[in-house]
Amino acid sequence: MKIGVDIRALMDERYSGVPAYTEQLLKEILRQDQQNEYYLFYNSFHDFSSRFSSWESERVKVIGTHFPNKVFNYLFQKIIGRPFLDKILGGVDIFWSPHFNFSNFSSNTKNILTVHDLSFLRAPEFFSWRKNCWHKLLGVKRLVGQASVVVAISENTKLDLIDILNVPAEKIKVIYSGLNLPEENIKAVPSLDLLAKYGIEGGFILAVGTIEPRKNLDGLIKAYEELRLNNQNLNNQLVLVGTSGWRNCHVYEAATNSKFSQDIIFTGYVDEDEKINLYLQAAAFVFPSFYEGFGFPPLEAMFYNLPVIAANNSSLPEVLADSALLINPNFPSEIASALKIILTDQTVRENFQTAGKERLALFSWEKTAREYLKLFNSL
Numbered sequence: 001m002k003i004g005v006d007i008r009a010l011m012d013e014r015y016s017g018v019p020a021y022t023e024q025l026l027k028e029i030l031r032q033d034q035q036n037e038y039y040l041f042y043n044s045f046h047d048f049s050s051r052f053s054s055w056e057s058e059r060v061k062v063i064g065t066h067f068p069n070k071v072f073n074y075l076f077q078k079i080i081g082r083p084f085l086d087k088i089l090g091g092v093d094i095f096w097s098p099h100f101n102f103s104n105f106s107s108n109t110k111n112i113l114t115v116h117d118l119s120f121l122r123a124p125e126f127f128s129w130r131k132n133c134w135h136k137l138l139g140v141k142r143l144v145g146q147a148s149v150v151v152a153i154s155e156n157t158k159l160d161l162i163d164i165l166n167v168p169a170e171k172i173k174v175i176y177s178g179l180n181l182p183e184e185n186i187k188a189v190p191s192l193d194l195l196a197k198y199g200i201e202g203g204f205i206l207a208v209g210t211i212e213p214r215k216n217l218d219g220l221i222k223a224y225e226e227l228r229l230n231n232q233n234l235n236n237q238l239v240l241v242g243t244s245g246w247r248n249c250h251v252y253e254a255a256t257n258s259k260f261s262q263d264i265i266f267t268g269y270v271d272e273d274e275k276i277n278l279y280l281q282a283a284a285f286v287f288p289s290f291y292e293g294f295g296f297p298p299l300e301a302m303f304y305n306l307p308v309i310a311a312n313n314s315s316l317p318e319v320l321a322d323s324a325l326l327i328n329p330n331f332p333s334e335i336a337s338a339l340k341i342i343l344t345d346q347t348v349r350e351n352f353q354t355a356g357k358e359r360l361a362l363f364s365w366e367k368t369a370r371e372y373l374k375l376f377n378s379l
Contacts, residue, residue, distance in 0.1 A: 001094065002036070002039065002091070002092040002094075003037065003093065003096065003376060004089045004094065004109070006085070006095070007040045007042050007062075008042050009098060010023060010051075010052070011044060017296075018098065021116070022099070025368055025369060026098075028365040028368070030060060037061075040060065041065075042065075043066070044064060044066060047064070049062060063090075072102070073101075077102035078137065083104075085105060087106055094109060097147075100135075100138055102138065103143065110379045111147050112150075112151060113147035113149075113150050113151070114150075115152055115161060116157065116294065118160040118161065118293075119292075119314075121160075121165075126214040126291070127247075131246065141165055149171060149173055150171055152173070152174050154174065154176065154319065156293070158172045175372065176362070176367070177294050177363065178369075179299050179360065179363045180365045181300065188276055190277055190280045198239070198265055200239055201237060203283040205237070205238045205282070206278060206286070207239070207241065207242075208300075210242045211252075212247065212248055215289050215290075216288045216289055217240060218251045220288050220335060221251070223333070223334075223335035224260065224336070227339050228259075236283055238264045239265045240264070241267045241270055243268065244268070279300065279301060283306075285298065285307070286308075288311050290313065290314075292314050292316055293314070294315055295319055298310050302356030302359060302360055305357070306353070306356075308356060309342060311327065312326035312327060323356045324355075325341070325352060
């Protein structure tokens with residue numbers, strides 16, 4: 001069987017979110033599948049074939065087109081509707097798209113589309129006008145409609161597909177994302193130099209995610225201020241890790257105007273080694289997002305034995321269950337109370353640490369890849 005894969009998400013310089021999902025899952029699929037042939041498609045005006053040379057083998061070919069993205073996406077795929085992506089690859093039986101992108105296919109191929117979340121439709125106010133325009137131009141309803149099968153990464157995303165886009169339930173298959181982190185990461189020696197670089201002291205409160213409205217970081221900052229005002233013995237710093245996204249001026253303003261601004265630290269983007277070190281030296285992890293299709297960071301934190309506080313909305317109760325202390329993200333006082341419990345009650349901390357380790361067993365790329373291979377074969 002010939003299987004095409006859209007790897008345009010891997011054109012990003014830094015892998016997180018969908019690019020990280022695509023990379024990890026595709027590696028595991030190729031490791032497990034020793035029979036089928038894979039054709040990986042990308043488009044770039046520049047020749048990036050060397051970036052993907054490690055993917056190629058006797059059964060894996062990387063094929064790229066070299067148009068400016070605006071020409072390929074808007075003119076060819078959006079307006080003209082050609083070329084068909086499966087035809088660019090010489091014809092494939094199945095074409096898998098790990099994320100929404102401008103795409104057209106011939107009737108000769110089965111198309112599988114993975115949907116991570118519909119937050120841009122559920123809550124467009126959390127996105128910049130550029131992002132909302134891009135999603136409208138994409139024509140998400142058409143992309144979902146042309147797919148033979150839609151993979152949802154959570155039951156919550158499946159329900160959104162049914163509720164918002166009227167996708168038939170029988171067309172949707174839920175396949176959870178994986179999480180495989182090397183055990184040696186836990187044994188890494190924490191770097192005090194790293195903390196000094198950012199002006200951090202050990203035992204801090206950690207949050208990881210793009211600085212954007214959906215992550216509710218201004219709510220977390222308000223909760224942190226309430227925690228400090230009401231508990232003078234708690235002087236843990238608040239460390240916010242992640243790239244600067246969109247519509248986030250109010251987040252930085254909340255931090256600057258806080259009475260504890262000197263203890264609120266934005267690191268910006270950190271590489272994988274630095275992120276591991278921060279996980280290892282934190283006291284608690286907080287994820288107060290207003291909406292998530294799945295939510296990798298809380299699971300990562302559990303891997304590093306951190307007690308987790310997370311929002312009680314969207315997919316998070318489904319993914320985390322009773323392994324995290326769930327809070328209503330709309331109430332900073334509730335986040336503050338949860339932080340106090342986690343930071344001061346050793347029994348509660350240990351209970352959530354144990355529950356987190358047990359929960360992680362449900363999510364692995366091996367399982368995810370097996371489910372995708374079953375789906376490929378069923379088509």
